[in-house]
Amino acid sequence: MTMNRHEPFEELISASMSGDLTDLERGRLDAHLDSCPACRATLAAFAEQRRIMAGLRHVAPPRDLAARVRTGVERGRFVALPWWRRPAVMFAGVGGSLAAVAGALLALVLLNGSPEDPNVGANSPTPTPITTPSSSPEATPVPTRVPTLEPETTLPPVVTDPSPSASMVESSASPVPSVDPSPTTTPAPASPQPDVFLALTGAADNLRMTVQEPQPAGASPVPIAEVEQPSGPAIAAELSPDGQWLAYITELGQSGLNEVRVTRLDHREGSPDSPIDVGGTGVLGESMAGSPFTERLTWSPDGRFLAYSATVDNATDIFVFAPESGESQQLTDVGNAFAGSWTPSANDVQRLWVSTAGDEPMSYLVEVGEQLDEMPTLIDPADGAAAVAEGVFQPLLNPAGHLAIYWTGRMELIGEFWQLVEGGAPILSEHRRDGDAFEFSNERPLFSDLTIQQDAFTSAAIAWGTDGDAYAVWDTQWTGESQGDDTLYPDPARVYFGHATDPRGLTQVHAIDADDLPEETSVVDVKVSPTGEHLLVTVRHPLPGDLSAPAADLLLIERNTGEEADIVSTLNFGEGGGWFGPAAFDGDPETIGIGN
């Protein structure tokens, strides 16, 4: 991007509006204005704009504002309720058309007999709302443990009724109990501890961000890298497959923007060198914050490329960073492109699923060359794709690349973000090699007990575990009525933890225990440990409001074993608090079977 010759003076003109000019800057600006009609016009326009803004109508607050604040202060618990749990706000959000929706649903039922799901493949079950056999939380049944997934295993047949069966055991731990990781399979030897996690500590005006490595037996973690000039807390992080690079997304203050960054952690013999030194950090770019479809980082299986999406000026495109060159390059130039996943590859050619948002989302398999400078630049992914998948948005492949979770549904650009606006649902499928390309097959809804019709997902965040079987879903954004029997479902405050080999799919009972997460926190990031039975959850505490630093806990959650409650431990270290998380795991090729 080139800077026009007026740009430096436009910043001075803007600063002059609020008296933020030094004498030197004032002199430079005055001298320039004398000879530049364009900048004089800018000065006049900015001054007029300021006059217009200052003259905006003053709106009186509601008369009961003081009483509402007083009530909140006296009760001391209003802010403990997230907005989506406040009945009045919920009705404000969706209530305007409840009657119309009810009417439409009634009409559908009358016309079709039953509100069957129109958005799933041939193997899709008829979703059945889950029922709780007993009103007692202690007596709610739990699904049984599912088998371990082999790399080439196909998805199991779908059960038509995902409701808990008589074979399920009880839990006394939670109103909505969890999956029972029963000892019918040999426990994986992998450690639940992450390979690294990020920590942002210190006073608000002197924050320090470090990459830390947990130590065994609860010893204090070892800082292995310090991040220069942290812009804000990290909200996503992914280690390169060889563990040498950590890519992460940080919030850029309270600006509503994110930064994509990489820090080089290590150098191992035989791995390519990079202009970025060990311990060095690169800022790859900025993006609008707020969409799980863009707040995602994906490393190629060989670790030579990092793909990420960025939204700038209402356009979302894909960028690729190559550690070997230390450079990042824009890949697409269509304004609605999102990074999906890299496919398995046994040679130097790396291929990336690129998705485009629209009435009918599409995914294109795009080939990336051996070197960054061989990459086709600023492409339209529809041109020359190795494979095309219609109706598939942002396929997230498991580490072995044999299974996928992708989105289906109609999308629209609303405000600054592409969103699912009709029939939005995550789909679980196999991802099979088809000649030189890949195809998605044996699809079924990820959530087997939700009815997707007028009510549907607008988004959610999803992560696979490195065992290729376990996955987690959180930040579920749902439009419409709750489909839970007695609790909010899908619940954006809960994490849903499932296994691809579970024939029941993902259901309401797969939510982690309600007590696992501290009150008032919201989930920022989730990683599934290689054990397939542990989650590492980063939870954000409410913004404190004062000038203190943001705070988050990194929780290690072990799913319950039937009658036991989940075991939750906090991986925060050091005194004085801070922002701990997200965690990251590297990809062990033996574990995930890359190249099969």
Place this chain on the structure above:
Amino acid sequence: MAVPGTFRWVAPPVTRRAVDANETRFAQLFDEYSAPIYNYVLRMVSDPDRAADITQDTFIKAYRKLDTVTDATSTRSWLYRIATNTAIDDMRRRRMVSPMRDDAPTFANRADDRPGPEAQVMASTLDERVQRALGTLRPNHRQCLLLSDLEDMSAQQIGEVMGLSYAAVRTLLCRARGEMRRALSAEGFAR
């Protein structure tokens, strides 16, 4: 700036009896800032109900943290930062909610059924046109422009509110003004 006569903070009876200094201070704070904060949030979220909720939460949080503020000169920045953070928290949680059904009229879009852009511009009040222009800005641009031009804050103060450096605020503000200039032009303003 306060709007006289419409509302006042009244301390809870128990603390009124105790003449709690914090209560008195909070009452002054509420009296002075509740209306400006409400207007700032309203211009940010374009929805009176949400603005009221956010303002309400802002002052509840402020009440609980009042003893952490010792420097009177930073009180205003502190309060606006709470409001900004609370609004961002609200926007973050709402960002993907109900795109199909959220048809309730809002401050910014209640005139959508008018015949065409030109007629719409002519029929709108100046206030509505400015609000529509503001609504097209990125949230961070909208924030810093409001803090500068509506709240008359310096780059330094805006930095305190938004958690940005002085230099970053100046750059952001310049981009915001450029964006707003185009948005106002689209709304029929001359420049």
